[in-house]
Amino acid sequence: MAQGKSESRLETFGRKLGQRLQTLLKTACRTNHNRIVTCGLLVLLCFFPTWCRFAWRSISSGGSGFLLNAGFIYLGLDILWKNRQQLMAEPAPQEERVLGYVLILGGAACFPLCLASVSLQALICVVVLLGIAICNWGIAIVQKHPLAIALILVSVYPDLGFLGNTLRRTLTGKQLEILMAWLGGVALSAIGQPVSVEGPILSLSTTIDPKKAVEVASGCSGFDMAFPIAGFGLIMGMFFKQSWRKIAALIAIGVALALAFNVPRIMLLAFAVVYWGKDSFEFWHGPIGGQIFATIMLTMYYYIAMAIISSQSQSHKNSNS
Amino acid sequence: MTTLSSPNSYVGSYNPKGLCQIVGLACLAGFVVDLFVITFPPNLGALQWRIAFIQQVSDRSIILLFGLALVMYSLLDFRQLRRRLAMFCLILGAVFCLSSILVIRDGITFQQEALKNINNQASQVQSQIQKAQSNPSSVPNVTPDQLTQLSSALSSQVNTLKENAKTTTLRTGVSSVGNLIIVGLALIGLGQYGARPPKN
Numbered sequence: 001m002a003q004g005k006s007e008s009r010l011e012t013f014g015r016k017l018g019q020r021l022q023t024l025l026k027t028a029c030r031t032n033h034n035r036i037v038t039c040g041l042l043v044l045l046c047f048f049p050t051w052c053r054f055a056w057r058s059i060s061s062g063g064s065g066f067l068l069n070a071g072f073i074y075l076g077l078d079i080l081w082k083n084r085q086q087l088m089a090e091p092a093p094q095e096e097r098v099l100g101y102v103l104i105l106g107g108a109a110c111f112p113l114c115l116a117s118v119s120l121q122a123l124i125c126v127v128v129l130l131g132i133a134i135c136n137w138g139i140a141i142v143q144k145h146p147l148a149i150a151l152i153l154v155s156v157y158p159d160l161g162f163l164g165n166t167l168r169r170t171l172t173g174k175q176l177e178i179l180m181a182w183l184g185g186v187a188l189s190a191i192g193q194p195v196s197v198e199g200p201i202l203s204l205s206t207t208i209d210p211k212k213a214v215e216v217a218s219g220c221s222g223f224d225m226a227f228p229i230a231g232f233g234l235i236m237g238m239f240f241k242q243s244w245r246k247i248a249a250l251i252a253i254g255v256a257l258a259l260a261f262n263v264p265r266i267m268l269l270a271f272a273v274v275y276w277g278k279d280s281f282e283f284w285h286g287p288i289g290g291q292i293f294a295t296i297m298l299t300m301y302y303y304i305a306m307a308i309i310s311s312q313s314q315s316h317k318n319s320n321s
Numbered sequence: 322m323t324t325l326s327s328p329n330s331y332v333g334s335y336n337p338k339g340l341c342q343i344v345g346l347a348c349l350a351g352f353v354v355d356l357f358v359i360t361f362p363p364n365l366g367a368l369q370w371r372i373a374f375i376q377q378v379s380d381r382s383i384i385l386l387f388g389l390a391l392v393m394y395s396l397l398d399f400r401q402l403r404r405r406l407a408m409f410c411l412i413l414g415a416v417f418c419l420s421s422i423l424v425i426r427d428g429i430t431f432q433q434e435a436l437k438n439i440n441n442q443a444s445q446v447q448s449q450i451q452k453a454q455s456n457p458s459s460v461p462n463v464t465p466d467q468l469t470q471l472s473s474a475l476s477s478q479v480n481t482l483k484e485n486a487k488t489t490t491l492r493t494g495v496s497s498v499g500n501l502i503i504v505g506l507a508l509i510g511l512g513q514y515g516a517r518p519p520k521n
Contacts, residue, residue, distance in 0.1 A: 093516065093517070095404070095407060095408050095411055095512065095513075095516045096411075096513070096516075098408065098411065098412065099411045099412070099414075099415055099509065099512070102411075102412050102415040102416070102419075103415050103418070103419070106415060106416070106419035107419065107422075110422050110423065113423070113426065114422070114426055117426070117429060120422060120425060120429075123425070124422060127418070127419065127422065139509070139513060170487075170491055
């Protein structure tokens with residue numbers, strides 16, 4: 001009896017779902033505008049599994065990259081949602097609609113040509129999203145809420161850390177690695193170790209000795225830590241509604257801390273390579289060693305960031321009173 | 322009395338729109354001629370042709386923008402024509418922005434091909450060195466040490482070449498994509514202006 005009841009419930013649920021889908025499909029195909037927007041949404045739907053796969057890969061390996069995307073989407077949508085009445089009040093003028101249609105259809109036409117590269121697919125989704133926004137609310141939405149639009153569009157890219165690192169490597173080459181090796185060398189000589197540095201290579205001997213040398217590679221430059229911290233500084237600052245000066249301070253302190261904490265890490269790794277053997281290097285270089293450093297650094301960053309945020313609210317109170 | 326106010330009214334009485342029309346149309350005609358020369362003979366299938374084509378179009382696109390802006394100004398009083406031109410500018414701007422996606426795609430393919438070529442040549446030389454190492458009597462004047470040095474020098478040179486290829490393609494790509502996007506956005510702005518010119 002109970003089973004029959006639950007089945008009928010399931011059936012009504014299925015029927016209602018079917019009706020909903022039917023009305024949705026009818027709405028989607030009613031006017032040319034809806035058809036084109038549906039086409040754009042289909043492109044986004046094609047990219048969605050890839051985006052989710054990257055997100056899952058990031059989350060399951062303990063990475064923090066996806067939190068940036070989630071935070072950016074939340075902040076962007078939050079700004080737009082708060083201004084929804086103003087947005088709804090101004091529909092797009094005819095010619096801007098056409099512009100949106102061209103962007104959507106052009107993006108949809110380019111999509112099959114770019115299946116080989118995830119980055120290009122993300123770029124096309126950015127164009128399609130912009131097209132959908134412009135054909136519904138006009139260019140005015142981009143002009144009035146550039147920050148919200150930028151946050152949402154940036155979060156379409158599934159691996160922001162990779163993008164940032166690639167950009168850094170292209171623009172500055174190995175400068176950060178060389179700086180880190182130099183700082184590590186200075187710190188090591190300060191504690192009385194024999195050390196020599198040549199470019200990104202750090203050697204625990206008075207001349208460069210291949211057996212006692214470590215190379216500061218792209219992954220050890222501290223950028224992988226500094227980039228998400230800068231992103232979280234931005235997210236935290238915007239979430240707590242700080243002034244732009246405070247947000248810049250949050251980001252700058254986060255980056256400085258991440259790079260500063262990378263120096264003892266490089267020292268430790270150099271010791272591990274030269275004196276302690278391969279196992280200890282793998283431990284400190286692997287996820288557990290990285291987590292230990294990250295934990296110490298994030299704890300410090302938390303207290304500093306909270307001090308900055310609360311000092312602002314205190315000065316607010318003072319100025320109010 | 323009329324002579325007193327004449328300097329100002331003289332300036333006001335001339336209409337600069339005809340001038341703008343002439344220069345604007347000349348710019349557009351120049352761009353079309355250039356485009357014609359670049360396009361023919363078309364070879365859409367070839368990667369090299371596409372890259373060169375887009376790069377030259379993006380280099381000359383500022384002239385297009387300038388010409389369209391001048392023509393738009395000269396047509397401000399003709400509502401129908403102005404709106405058509407504005408629509409044309411909007412669509413052209415969107416096409417410019419969209420074509421930058423294809424430029425990036427072509428750039429990536431080109432870079433991959435260049436890297437593949439470098440790798441192929443390097444592996445050929447490397448296999449020759451290995452042959453010489455396994456059979457020292459075939460190269461009597463070269464010691465095994467020299468061969469090892471040669472091999473490591475080759476691999477470091479290959480790495481530098483790869484880095485160079487990457488940065489070169491990226492820099493040219495960024496310059497043409499940057500131009501395309503900037504001109505595309507400017508054309509969209511021009512179209513928006515032409516559709517509803519602000520009144521003073």
